[in-house]
Amino acid sequence: MPDQNSTPDTAARGPVMQPSGREVPVAEHFVAPVLDDEGRAGIETQLADKPSNLWRDAWSSLRRNPIFIISALLMLFVLFVAAFPTVFTSASPDSQCTLSNANGAPTAGHPLGFTNQGCDILARVVHGASASLLVGFGATLGVLLVGILLGGLAGYFGGWVDAIVSRIMDIFFAVPLILGAIVLMAVPVMRQNAGIVTLAIVLTIFGWPQMARITRGAVLEVRSAEFITAARSLGMGKLSILFKHVLPNAAGPIIVVATLSLGIFIVVEASLSFLGIGLPPSILSWGHDISAARPQLRTNPGALFWPSLMLSITVLSFMMLGDALRDALDPKGRTR
Amino acid sequence: MSTSTESTNPGGRRRADRAAAPTATGSSAAGPGNTPLLELRNVGITFKTTTGDVEAVKETNITVMPGETVAIVGESGSGKSTSALAAMGLLPENGRISEGQVFFHGEDITHPSRKRLIALRGSEIGMVPQDPMSNLNPVWKIGFQVRETLKANGLPHADKDVVQALKDAGLSDGERRMNQYPHEFSGGMRQRALIAIGLACNPRLLIADEPTSALDVTVQKQILNHLEKLTKEKGTSVLLITHDLGLAAERADRVVVMQKGRVVESGPAQALLQNPKHPYTQQLVRAVPSLTPEDIGAADEGDAAQEIVQIKELVKEYKIRGSWGRSTQFRAVDEVSFTIRKGHTTAIVGESGSGKSTIAKMLLGLEDITSGTIHVDGKDISTFSNKEWFGFRRRVQPIFQNPYGSLDPMRSVFRSIEEPLRVHKVGDAKSRKEKVYDLLDRVALPRQLGDRYPNELSGGQRQRVAIARALALDPEIVVCDEAVSALDVLVQDQVLKLLGQLQEDLGLTYLFITHDLAVVREIAHDVCVMESGKLVEVGSVEQVFENPRQDYTRRLLDAIPGKDLLEV
Incomplete structure (x- = not known):
């Protein structure tokens, strides 16, 4: 045929x-x-031009992501404001308040006007940034420590360790973050010691299960990989395998959740301060200012608008950053 | 053989004579017997990616005559599956036929209408996909899934038709099977169910994409025998896609060899195999262990060699948790005794679930021993203290199967190879660096590979890195758990040769766990055959291969694809 x-x-x-x-x-x-490049299936020695790994790949895709660029610039701006408030205003946020300026319109040197108490709005907004960020970063740090440790142990050791940690996690999950914080902050001991550190601790107590759950999942995924078995047959101890091999491989999702949590913690701090149970009045906070500006909303909207805008920008920048990082670090979400 | 089978179609069970099927007149004015059933003419397939268009398949010509079996052979990424999928209009969203034409029985189906495509699929072209584990919908009964196919193609779909389709595919008690869910089936049974679905509508062409690569050899043989019988009876043409040249040569009338998206050689199976013309095909034929066995590894010194490992009545039991805290014992390894000779390769072969990997894990100290003993150099490893274990691990190192999972993706190649030295505190930074470079040289990898990460390396390169890591501590015994099973034949051949070379140079002792008997013949000196936890046969390679004493061993040997071609 x-x-x-x-x-x-x-x-x-x-x-x-x-x-x-x-x-x-x-x-x-x-x-x-026969073409030039075939029939020579020897040992492949050709290499890509540039070395690449997860972080380098993530960076190269982030660099071209407008959301990442915008959110990173916003975040840098907020950090700069918090670190060097005097660059933006020479006015003092609390010691130069005079009632004669109450609800005053913008004047030279006070471009945003005055609050009900006669304080410079710009100064209050600028100086309020550090408290919000400190609470946010403090709580995130706490959540990272507790969440990674407990989640990592639960995922890696499994069995009864996992059973106990997971049940504790479920209990804390059942309490909404804000509700839990309101209740705990109302406890006298907490009230007396109210401050940035106390608030960060309270937020950590109710925020860690999220991080622990993500870590546990990521660890479970890595734990059965053959390179872990290879490390075991090298005689490495369980804990050193956990810290040297398992956790670095779980870093991607952990970073994403940490960035998103940071935004959430800043919102919660503002909400609690707004309710009067977050930071004490002696510490400048956007939440306080928003709360204090409420009665004069009709006559002096600027006093409420500016701290709210700053709060929104800060939270938005962290949330968007988290989303951009997730796109870059989570291979499942990557569109290739 | 490619005889005209159009008139001898016995599968008229559901479909009357198909000779009257409408065919647009193709370019060739040949008679009906000479019209190819499927013809890919100069086909190019392009994929759109974020980095621009990639031409995955170029200038490809493949012809399948009626009643003929054609095999496409190539390594992963050679475009063999893509070509076949294109014929069925199953390319992914971002792929398209950018060049050439596809004819089905003279009709141009390069860019068919949706309607025509749906009419073609199932009834004219059937498909048996690769992975029996993921290609059946787990929430529907098998019978439902077969019925769906019949229904979609407008064929009678009463219970008896479904049962008949299952029976045709070799699931004899179809009445019972159709009411079972996929998870109740073994891998082989699932593949049969998929074959039932693929052939349910008596297609004229069956595309089988690696239909048996996930199965044990003995099951593979049964399934392929059955598929062959079935398609012969019905006069179905088969386009078989496989990475296994031996299998292709054994089952197909003609073989098409693809490399990097191009057909490098095609022709009658026998001729191509015995007289490969293209250098790539020649390499491929040489690399297939079942076709050209060669001796790799150190010379056998006979019984003079010292026994380094003695395994006596080794038992491993697992608890299987039942309901209400009841548990039953499962014996994964059942009173196994054998010895491993120093400087030699002992292979453990068996099908999946035979307990061969469990033995390796016990020797590596990754699993506890239930009873029995493993003596290494006369010392019982179960009595080791933690400190002794730590020292012992320097002497026994593993190489695993999956080249994608055996290296930490977050570590550079250099740090991966260096890690054993760090853990065991060998030398200082400078001497470690020298050692790592030395190891890279040994496994024939360039030194600048050191700062690369595993995701940049090919499967073969990764496996070389894994070998380098295993050798970092100068072990005496290396346990290779399916170390070459996941590699393409050419790469597999290279890695096996490397292992053989290292054995000769360093006097290594290998415990080689594999399901592939052809590989065993190349590399091993002694063979242990395992069946469901028990050791059924032990002996030298020559004894076991020339003169198998057990039925089971004989069956395993018979099932090596392409085995008979050797004697031709």
Whole structure:
């Protein structure tokens, strides 16, 4: 039977072999011309131009992501404001308040006007940034420590360790973050010691299960990989495997959740301060200012608007940053 | 053989004579017997990616005559599956046929209408996909899934038709099977169910994409025998996609070899195998262990060699948790005794679940021993203290199967290879660096590979890194758990040769766990055959291969694809 294995008009037609003698059907034996780069399937030594790994890949995709660029610039701006408030205003946020300026319109040197108490709005907004960020970063740090440790142990050791940690996690999950914080902050001991550190601790207490759950999941995924077995047969201890091999591989999702949590903690701090149970009045906070500006909303909306805008920008920048990081670090969400 | 089978279609169970099927006149004005059933003419397939268009398949010509079996062979990424999927209009969203034409029985189906495509699929072209574990919907009964196929193609779909389809595919008690869910089936049974679905509508062409690569060899043989019988009876053409040249040569009338998206050689199976013309095919034929066995590894010094490991009545039991805290014992390893000779390779072969990996894990101290003993150099490893274990681990190192999972993706190659030295506090930073470079040289990898990360390396390169890591502590015994099973044949051949070379140079002792008997013949000196936890046969390679004493061993040997071709 004739065989049209290579069309007659193909240039790439090689020598035709005639199978000798046998009863094999007379089919064409097509051989492609040998190209330079084939037939040499030796040890592959060619390498990509640039070394790459998860972080470098993530960075190169982040660099081209407008959301990341915008959110990173916003975040840097907020951090700069918090670190160097005097660059933006020379006015003092609390010691130069005079009631004669109450609800005053913007004047030279006070571009945003005055609050009900006669304080400079710009100064209050600028100086309020540090408290929000400190609470946010403090709580995130606490959540990272507790969440990674407990989640990592639960995921890596499994069994009864996992059972206990997971049940504790469920209990804390059942309490909404804000509600839990309100209740705990109302306890006298907490009230007396109210401050940035106390608030961060309270937020950590109710915020860690989220982080622990993510860590546990990521660790479970890595734990059965063969490189973990290889490390075990090297004689490495369980804890050193956990810290040297398992956790670094779980870093991606942990970073994403940490960034998102930071935004949430800043919101919660503002909410609690708004309710009057977060930071004490002696510490400047956007939440306080928003709360204090409420009665004069109709006459002096600027006093409420500016701290709210700063709060929104700060939270938005962390949330967007978290989203951008998730796109870059989570291979499942990556669109390639 | 490629005879005209159009008129001898016995599968008229559901479908009357198909000779009257409408065919647009193709370019060739040949008679009906000479019209190829499927013809890919100069086909190019392009994928759109974020980094631009990638031409995955170029200038590819593949012809399948009616009643003929054609195999496409190539390594992963050679474009063999892509070509076949294109014929069925199953390319992914971002892929398209950018060049050439596809003809089905003379009709141009390069860019078919949706309607025509749906009509073609199932009834004209059937498909048996690769992975039997993921290609059946777990929430529907098998019968439902077969019925769905019949229904979609407008064929009678009463219970008896479903049962018949299952029976045809070799699931004899179809009445019972159709009411079972996929998870109640073994891998082989699932593959049969998929074959039932693929052939349910008596297609004229069956595309089988690695239909048996996930199965044990003995099951593979049964399934392929059955598929062959079935397609012969019905006169179905088969386009078989496989990475296994031996299997292709054994089962197909004609073989098409693809490399990097191009057809490098195609022709009658026998001719191509015995007289490969293209250098790539020649390499491929040489690399297939079952076709050209060669001796790799150190020379056998006979019985003079010292026994380094003695395993006596080794038992491993697992508790299987039942309901209400009841548990039953499962014996994964059942009173196994054998010895490993120093400087030699002992292979443990068996099908999946035979307990071969469990033995390796016990020797590596990764699993506790239930009873029995393992003596290494006369010392019972179960009596080791933690400190003794730590020292012992320097002498026994593993190499695992999955080249993608055996290296920490967050560590550079250099740090991965260096890690054993750090853990065991060998040398200082400078001497460690020298050692790592030395190891990279040994496994024939360039030194600048050191700062790369595993995701940049190919499977073969990763496996070389894993070997380098295992050798970092100068072990005496290396346990290779399916160390070459996941690699393409050419790469597998290279890695096996490397292992053989290292054995000769360093006097290594290998415990080689594998399901592939062809590989065993190449590398091993002694063979242990395991069946469901028990050791059924032990002996030298020559004894076991020339003169198998057990039925089971014989069956395993018979099932090596391409085995008979050797004697031709």
